[in-house]
Amino acid sequence: MRSIDAAQRxxxxxxRHRLTAAARVDDAAAITRSLVVxxxxxxxxxxxxxxxxxxxxxxxxxxxxxxxDRTLLRMLAMRRTMFVAPIDLVPALQASCADAQAxxxxxxxxxxxxxxxxxxxxxxxxxxxxxxxxxLLARGSATGAQLGAAVPxxxxxxxxxxxxxxxxxxxxxxxxxxxxxxEGRIVxxxxxxxxxxxxxxxxxxxxxxxxxxxxxxxxxxxxxLVRRWLHAFGPAPVADLKxxxxxxxxxxxxxxxxxxxxxxxxxxxxxxxxxxxxxxxPEPEPGPALLxxxxxxxxxxxxxxxxxxxxxxxxxxxNGNVGPTAxxxxxxxxxxxxxxxxxxxxxxxxxxxxxxxxxxxxEAARIEAWYGDVRAIPRFRTPLERELTE
Numbered sequence: 001m002r003s004i005d006a007a008q009r010x011x012x013x014x015x016r017h018r019l020t021a022a023a024r025v026d027d028a029a030a031i032t033r034s035l036v037v038x039x040x041x042x043x044x045x046x047x048x049x050x051x052x053x054x055x056x057x058x059x060x061x062x063x064x065x066x067x068x069d070r071t072l073l074r075m076l077a078m079r080r081t082m083f084v085a086p087i088d089l090v091p092a093l094q095a096s097c098a099d100a101q102a103x104x105x106x107x108x109x110x111x112x113x114x115x116x117x118x119x120x121x122x123x124x125x126x127x128x129x130x131x132x133x134x135x136l137l138a139r140g141s142a143t144g145a146q147l148g149a150a151v152p153x154x155x156x157x158x159x160x161x162x163x164x165x166x167x168x169x170x171x172x173x174x175x176x177x178x179x180x181x182x183e184g185r186i187v188x189x190x191x192x193x194x195x196x197x198x199x200x201x202x203x204x205x206x207x208x209x210x211x212x213x214x215x216x217x218x219x220x221x222x223x224x225l226v227r228r229w230l231h232a233f234g235p236a237p238v239a240d241l242k243x244x245x246x247x248x249x250x251x252x253x254x255x256x257x258x259x260x261x262x263x264x265x266x267x268x269x270x271x272x273x274x275x276x277x278x279x280x281x282p283e284p285e286p287g288p289a290l291l292x293x294x295x296x297x298x299x300x301x302x303x304x305x306x307x308x309x310x311x312x313x314x315x316x317x318x319n320g321n322v323g324p325t326a327x328x329x330x331x332x333x334x335x336x337x338x339x340x341x342x343x344x345x346x347x348x349x350x351x352x353x354x355x356x357x358x359x360x361x362x363e364a365a366r367i368e369a370w371y372g373d374v375r376a377i378p379r380f381r382t383p384l385e386r387e388l389t390e
């Protein structure tokens with residue numbers, strides 16, 4: 001069995017995740033493809049993840065890729081998490097992840113609708129979805145409130161916790177939009193406000209893909225997704241892949257059986273890697289990077305000690321969400337934050353030497369200028385990020 005040590009894994013990470021000066025590029029779609037997808041639970045993450053890996057790309061150019069050129073698309077996928085994906089990967093994400101999420105969400109919401117709907121709940125819900133989709137096609141774009149005003153049944157009130165102190169009937173608008181999103185029929189368009197805003201309008205999928213999302217079998221879709229993940233994040237234990245995809249262990253093993261992979265030794269543990277990818281990656285020149293909260297690099301594995309070291313407590317919240325991290329040479333060396341004044345402050349959590357300190361500081365100055373007037377507090381606050389902003 002071939003052995004791949006932590007140093008080689010960090011070299012692969014630095015090069016393939018574009019954390020070196022030589023790997024940076026001013027192409028939002030290419031950067032996204034390097035990481036498979038970008039985490040988009042926090043809208044600012046998408047922009048800051050790209051900024052960290054580009055040379056001179058500005059927010060307006062990223063917005064152009066998202067909303068004008070439409071080479072990127074925001075969708076729910078793995079673990080019912082919001083991601084931004086390159087448009088060519090959307091069919092695989094739809095068939096491997098989103099379709100199953102749509103089934104689960106319809107089943108969950110259907111149980112609640114039994115309170116207020118007589119007869120065939122699935123048929124009733126399908127009619128509401130169809131009416132909502134038609135309304136959005138006619139409008140081109142709309143907010144949830146606008147759709148709720150135009151489609152009366154979206155205003156149906158349901159109490160998900162009857163008899164509880166926190167009981168509060170709510171309209172089903174969000175439910176229907178979530179299902180339509182999981183089905184790949186609608187997408188989140190340009191937000192109202194800055195690039196850090198969460199106030200999205202909805203648009204029909206036809207705005208991005210005129211014929212809708214191309215159909216793909218679940219098996220081939222899973223294989224394509226795993227192949228891309230192994231190239232970007234391999235070698236890695238199967239447990240990391242299971243966690244990242246949110247699939248069952250059986251689904252993961254069935255998918256790996258479709259690919260030409262090899263097992264490798266990872267400092268005593270076992271990982272998997274594409275058989276064509278065994279050649280070592282030359283160790284790159286070390287360089288700085290400031291990655292935002294929920295960046296796909298630190299969120300790409302469940303087992304992170306080989307690049308995170310002893311810094312988990314300071315840089316993660318209690319639910320496993322990573323905050324802003326400072327990197328040098330393919331590993332985490334500290335954390336950073338944006339203060340209300342706009343100043344970017346950072347702290348090394350270990351001795352990294354003068355050169356690294358100066359270059360990380362220069363990167364912090366670059367990111368501070370990149371923010372401009374935007375202030376973006378991470379959705380999930382972590383201990384060091386809170387401390388740096390006090």
